[in-house]
Amino acid sequence: MPIEATFAHPYNPPAELEQPLTREKSVVPSEKAGSTDASSIFALEDAYPDGGLRAWLVVFGCFLYACTVFGFGLNWGVLQDYYHTTMFPNTSLGVLSITVGLANFTMNGSSYLFGGLGDRFGYKRMIAISCALAYLCLLASAFATKVYQLFLFQGCLFGISQGIGMPLYYSLCSQWFLKKRGLATGIAVAGSGIGGGIETLIMRKLILKIGYRHTMIAFSTAHALIWIFAWFLIKERAHPGLNPAAKKRWLPRKINGTFFSVAFSMFFGVFGFLTPYYFSTTYTREMVPTLNPDSLLVTVPLIVMNFSLGIGRITAGRLADTFGATNMFFLSFFVGGMLQMIFWTLARSYAAILTFSILNGLIGSWFMSLLPVVCARMFGVEGLSTITGFMILANSPGQFAGSSISGIVLSSSGNNWAAVSLYSGSMQIVGAVCILYGKH
Secondary structure (H helix, E strand, C coil), X not given: CCCCCCCCCCCCCHHHHCCCCCCCEEECCCCCCCCCCHHHEEEHHHHCCCCCHHHHHHHHHHHHXXXXXXXXXXXXXXXXXXXXXXXXXXXXXXXXXXXXXXXXHHHHHHHHHHHHHHHHHCHHHHHHHHHHHHHHHHHHHCCCCCHHHHHHHHHHHHHHHHHHHHHHHHHHHXXXXXXXXXXXXXXXXXXXXXXXXXXXXXHHHHHHHCCHHHHHHHHHHHHHHHHHHHHHHCCCCXXXXXXXXXXXXXXXXXXXXXXXXXXXXXXXXHHHHCHHHHHHHHHXXXXXXXXXXCCHHHCHHHHHHHHHHHHHHHHHHHHHHHHCHHHHHHHHHHHHHHHHHHHHHHCCCHHHHHHHHHHHHHHCCHHHHHHHHHHHHHHCCCCHHHHHHHHHHHCHHHHHHHHHHHHHHHHHCCCCHHHHHHHHHHHHHHHHHHHHHHHC
């Protein structure tokens, strides 16, 4: 049988996983199936080099998708605050947050299926379907006048459209890079934070000047144009050692404690990750009542947090290439949880809120950009979007219920924000503890 090689062998001893990535060896099939000799073994980085213009164009294309598809989700705090104060003032934050909970749940819950379909039918084809559905959802939501319509168009359907493309954007860069895989993936995924910051800034201004409907029409149109341009930048790259006729797998060949440690880390940690993003605008307005509620200053902490997220994910990728992806993955959840439990709990002034936003964005979001790198190092790149999709699936309960639980905690505690920060921060700490098994 042909020998199937991977970038990072899934059977390496765990102790080797956190060593800085050097010249990995790979076995490439010889002309005679089933035979391997010394001449067929060589440094994979020589046969499959990092970078080049085409590779960085792929990174840029994935970056643009992240800026728009996932960046839109990170400006939900602006939309939620507008819905709560203007469109649906009699609807509680807990109910309104169900919209983004549904979007996150369907996005993450469907990623495993669509990641597998991408490995089987092609990344670009599935990404085109994702973009077409996302455009229709954004356009339809511009005409929403009822809360249930938000649940449908900005919740369920938009989440599915994101789920189609999410594991593919995250995994594509690993086909083009070996030594700089963390940096490349970090840059691509950083688009969600940078795009979220830009979109938050624009949406806040537009929604006050031209109204909700025209703002959503403008956003959907701009997104469609960017997606068309980005689609021509991305390209798949077949690994030279993989047998294209081999049966596609839905799970790694070897499932052990390391596999479950990553899955459980994602499951628990994400319950607390998004709370500061979704409640930042409301929190700032309540903690600093002297601010004009229509002023951009109310939204600045969220904007800063999103930009910091983008910068932080690029930094995380570079650090992962040097110190190990799983080490940085652990630090993301641990430090992010401590920042929420201590810093956010005590942040009552505008300056303190801004400082927390910067630190939380810089560090607390590393884990998401490192997820495909961790999966590639532990399980190999064969079927990477499928495996990444499974790990994204593991965080769908937290994506769905995390912000809603935060809203319930806030309401049931008599608007006690400390209870919210302690809850969300503690969940990230649990996520950090779970990944420790994969590091041993």
